[in-house]
Amino acid sequence: MVLSILCVSLIWFSGGNKILHADTLPNDLGKAVTEIENLDEMRSHLASFLESTPDKPTPDTFKQVCKPVGMKMKQLGEENGWQTKQIAKKYRNPNHAPQNLQEVMALAKFEQDENLKGFWQPEIVDGVKGTKYYRRINVESSCLACHGLKNERPSFVQQKYPQDLAYNFHVGDLRGMYSVFIPEDAIEALKDN
Numbered sequence: 001m002v003l004s005i006l007c008v009s010l011i012w013f014s015g016g017n018k019i020l021h022a023d024t025l026p027n028d029l030g031k032a033v034t035e036i037e038n039l040d041e042m043r044s045h046l047a048s049f050l051e052s053t054p055d056k057p058t059p060d061t062f063k064q065v066c067k068p069v070g071m072k073m074k075q076l077g078e079e080n081g082w083q084t085k086q087i088a089k090k091y092r093n094p095n096h097a098p099q100n101l102q103e104v105m106a107l108a109k110f111e112q113d114e115n116l117k118g119f120w121q122p123e124i125v126d127g128v129k130g131t132k133y134y135r136r137i138n139v140e141s142s143c144l145a146c147h148g149l150k151n152e153r154p155s156f157v158q159q160k161y162p163q164d165l166a167y168n169f170h171v172g173d174l175r176g177m178y179s180v181f182i183p184e185d186a187i188e189a190l191k192d193n
């Protein structure tokens with residue numbers, strides 16, 4: 001039953017992509033895609049740098065991977081008038097739990113199709129129309145230092161995130177997704193410039 005509702009909704013979802021009008025495909029969407037690619041690359045670099053350093057990482061260096069990604073996400077939102085988020089079913093920071101049906105279904109879509117890297121669709125957020133862009137986040141080997149086996153997580157993670165769910169991942173698993181909501185007024189503002 002639940003599955004059939006999910007399937008019907010997924011069909012509806014993919015239909016939604018098609019009815020996105022050409023004039024609501026903002027320059028901003030391209031910008032959002034690029035910014036998220038840069039951000040994802042930044043995390044990969046930070047994580048692999050940490051993995052390759054011969055010195056044992058200190059609690060400080062350990063903090064320098066996903067925290068800056070979160071800060072940069074927030075900054076992107078503020079600078080562009082977007083709502084930006086990282087969302088994960090197995091989350092570490094409870095602020096990153098899925099908050100609504102769209103988010104749950106977007107995660108399910110990525111889970112079902114491992115080749116799906118990203119997609120966008122029209123959405124209404126808090127009564128405001130706009131475009132939502134979703135982009136998958138996969139687990140790489142460098143992530144396992146902090147998202148691998150439960151008992152091998154750095155002690156700062158175990159202490160700071162007592163309700164942590166973001167462990168026991170394997171390379172290639174879906175870790176979560178980025179989402180960027182571009183409201184229509186941000187699109188209009190861009191056109192005026």
Ligand code: HEC
Pocket residue numbers: 043044047050061062063064065066067070086087088090091092093094096137138139140142143144145146147157166175176177
């Ligand atoms: C040095 C430890 C460390 C490494 C390495 C690391 N992470 Fe994280 N990760 C964290 C911490 C700590 C948080 C929680 C940050 C916060 O409070 O927002 C987190 C949060 C996240 C989140 C946000 C969702 C959530 O669960 O809160 C994602 C997505 C994520 N990590 C993906 C990755 C990926 C992908 C890699 C590898 C490329 C990686 N992480 C490597 C420590 C790490």
